[in-house]
Amino acid sequence: MSVVGFDFGNESCIVAVARQRGIDVVLNDESKRETPAIVCFGEKQRFIGTAGAASSTMNPKNSISQIKRLIGRQFSDPELQRDLKSLPFNVTEGPDGYPLIHARYLGEMRTFTPTQILGMVLLNLKSIAEKNLNAAVVDCCIGIPVYFTDLQRRAVLDAATIAGLHPLRLIHETTATALAYGIYKTDLPENDQLNVAFVDIGHASMQVCIAGFKKGQLTILAHSFDRSLGGRDFDEVLFQHFAAKFKEEYKIDVLQNARASIRLRTACEKLKKILSANPEAPLNIECLMDEKDVRGFIKREEFEQISAPILQRVKRPLEKALADAGLAVENVHMVEVVGSASRVPAMLKILTEFFGKEPRRTMNASECVARGCALECAILSPTFKVREFQVNESFPFPVSLSWKGSGPDSQAGGAEQQQLVFPKGNPIPSIKAVTFHKSSTFTVDVQYSDVSDLQAPPKISTYTIGPFPTIRSERPKLKVKVRLNLHGIVSIESATVSC
Ligand SMILES: Nc1ncnc2c1ncn2[C@@H]1O[C@H](COP(=O)(O)OP(=O)(O)OP(=O)(O)O)[C@@H](O)[C@H]1O
Ligand SMILES: [Mg+2]
Missing domain, CATH: 3.30.420.40 (ATPase, nucleotide binding domain)
Structure with missing residues (x-):
């Protein structure tokens, strides 16, 4: 049994393994502790992680990154649409309404789902852990953002399956951090x-x-x-600032040139990091566009002024x-x-x-999430001894059941009814029973009761319950068990008839 924690970030990933003497963050093949979350498709092979990042500037259209933003989301999701604008690769709507990523691989155009790409990233992380432990890695814990929907959580599990991993738990990143702290x-x-x-x-x-x-x-x-709201928003602010400046000063429109845009974005990210440690920073790029070298300069004060819309949030x-x-x-x-x-x-x-x-x-x-994941994996693993520590997790979204009829005891038809099953803040994991009195097969939707925070479709899943035996002409009592599992995924587990 392996005891491993994975933090898959939007930008970079960390692998932590548990050993009897403590948790270690392990190095990848390039001796780095952080592995970029990127898959770069080439003519002869694919490059994942650090190698992928190295090839990405040469081959931006086939370098797939920011998978965390795409996974488990519908193509029409407005947030996804906004994200796509700044991604250099091509994404279209698949027949099921979910994104399909296009990349040239082994000499032909191919399409991949975000789940497949995450599967590749996780496979790479798994092999990093395996090389370090010199043993097969299957059991693990994977960190996920607390705002991931049911569908996103299921997509991560699917990607883990593709990679041959068995997550004992998908744990909220901040909870993993709190665990590593406490x-x-x-x-x-x-x-x-x-x-x-x-x-x-x-x-x-x-x-x-x-x-x-x-x-x-x-x-x-x-x-x-x-x-x-994250680091990349600062890069974007700086990017727009300098793109406008260079248009005026050098008469070049970086926005019209994919490679120049990537180079300016990369330079802006570096500039932002310099500004974290220094009151001012220069920006010089040779041959950015039209064979023009550009020079810029910004003070931290001005950076903060132009970042005001982000900081306000x-x-x-x-x-x-x-x-x-x-x-x-x-x-x-x-x-x-x-x-x-x-x-x-x-x-x-x-x-x-x-x-x-x-x-x-x-x-x-940068490492606390992965450490927390490895610790949680150690807590859940029967083969590992860790200090007694209980994590009382809470689920951030209220979940209800809805069905047609006037109450759980009504016949089919009638108005839509709802019953809250897991209120906001419900402990994870949890199991609740709802009793129905129904005479024939009926359907129940599991849904978020409030999607204002989530901006996702409310419906999670639909279950058809039945057929079931009716005793004489009475409507049988049906006990429906709803489970909120360790991953934060809700499902109807069983329906039993009792007289
Ligand atoms: N010294 C620094 N000053 C300012 N920003 C920095 C510095 N070092 C890194 N960053 C920024 O931090 C961001 C990456 O943070 P982090 O590695 O925590 O994200 P992630 O875990 O990959 O993503 P997420 O948690 O959103 O999925 C990048 O935008 C990067 O530019
Ligand atoms: Mg992170």
Whole structure:
């Protein structure tokens, strides 16, 4: 049995393995701790991870990245449509309404689903773990964003199956971080609760979770997020800024040239990182377009001014998390920031102002998710001994059953009815029973009761229940069991007739 944790990020992935003496982040073939989440299709072979990233500038149209944004989403999803605008590869709508990625591979055009591409990325991560452990890797834990829908969670499981992996759990990234934070802490209180806010700012999204710690356990008090607020938004702001500047100064329109756009975006990302450590930074690119060398320069102050629309959005998920946890800001004892985009100083300023205290960086900002995943895998694995630590996870979306009829005991037909099964914040895993009185086969929809946060179609799945025996002319009592499993996936597990 393997005990491995995978953090598959929108930009980069980390593999952590559990050993008897602790958790190790392992190196890939190129001796790097981070492996880019990219698959680059070539004429003779495909390159995945670090090798994929190296070939991507030469072959942008066949370099597939940002899979986390595409997986389990309908092609018509407005957020997906926005994301597609900045991706260099071609994506069309498949016959099932889901995206199909086009790439030239082994001399011919092929199409791939995002699930297939994620399968390739996971296969690469699996082989990194296997080389390091010198053993087969099947059992694992995979980190996922808290905002992933049922469909996205199922797609990750499918991709894991393609890669020959068996996830014991898909764990929310911020919960994995909280676990990695708490499990080794020896000073957790017996009775009072230590409330810690974890803020993860990644490549494309921001997630917040407030966890209450006591000796031997953590309880998630709230999850919140902004699905489209991350490091890449700063790159885009800088990109637009310099594209406009160069148009004026050098009379070149970078937006009209795919390769120049990629080169400018890459340079802007570097510039952003320099600005995290320095008050000003230069930008020089040779032969960007029309054989013109370009030169630019920006101060951190100006960067923050042009990033104001992004920075303004940071507070909302923080407020939401506090409100959902039912805590006043003074009751949050500590703030931990993780995710590499949290290195932008303006972000820290906002967090400090909001919480009234300096956020800490106790955790390794890029590795904590993978470590938490490996720890969770160790907790779930029967072969591994870890310190007793309980994770009380909460599910961020309310889920209900809906059916036609006037109540669970009605005949078919009539108005649409709904019953809340798992309220927001319901513990994971969980099982609930709903009793129906029905005389013939009927259908039940499992759906999100509130999609305002999710911006996804409310319906999760439909179940047809029946046929079942009717005893005399009475309507039998049907007990329908609904399960919210460890992965945060909801399903109707069984329906039993009792008289
Ligand atoms: N020193 C730095 N200053 C500012 N931004 C940085 C710095 N280092 C990395 N970043 C940015 O952090 C982002 C990547 O963060 P991270 O690796 O946490 O994301 P990810 O886990 O791949 O994505 P996600 O969590 O959204 O799926 C990139 O946008 C990168 O440019
Ligand atoms: Mg991340």
